[in-house]
């Protein structure tokens with residue numbers, strides 16, 4: 629696993645997705661060496677860098693050119709990127725040109741989550757996995773409802789991580805924002 633502190637960050641780009649959340653996503657994705665992965669809303673590249681080390685290929689999409697730049701910088705920093713394609717576009721457009729995917733991660737969708745999930749569903753290989761991370765309550769509900777409509781059996785977990793800061797007089801636990809991880813597998 630890559631450590632949060634090792635990523636190059638920009639105040640204009642969200643991410644990276646925190647290390648513990650990346651670990652759960654990797655576990656839930658059941659990623660294999662031959663898998664083709666799509667990361668919609670790649671941000672700082674936290675998810676992209678993890679999957680680039682484990683999958684056959686990663687296609688990373690972000691609507692924000694600065695996010696694509698940050699992902700590129702982090703891939704380079706970690707000596708990765710040979711199997712990664714970066715696309716600067718709206719996920720709801722870029723996905724139209726991508727097929728044959730085994731794992732789709734949606735870490736950002738704007739107001740296009742339903743369109744993005746429709747496209748992912750139509751392009752996902754059998755036994756393919758969908759993973760959505762959501763901070764807004766509305767996104768969590770929308771993701772679960774849309775996956776149900778598409779005939780998936782979605783699972784949702786809410787993760788609250790607190791990390792200890794070791795001080796002279798004791799350990800202070802510092803909490804991170806809760807985040808939901810919604811997962812589904814194609815039948």
Ligand SMILES: C[S@@+](CC[C@H](N)C(=O)[O-])C[C@H]1O[C@@H](n2cnc3c(N)ncnc32)[C@H](O)[C@@H]1O
Nearest residue numbers: 643645669671672673674675691719736737738
């Ligand atoms: C929370 S960040 C993702 C962080 C990323 N998982 C990481 O580890 O660095 C969400 C990203 O989604 C992007 N985004 C939002 N709506 C999008 C859309 N419709 N298409 C593509 N990217 C989108 C944002 O620009 C932002 O960079």
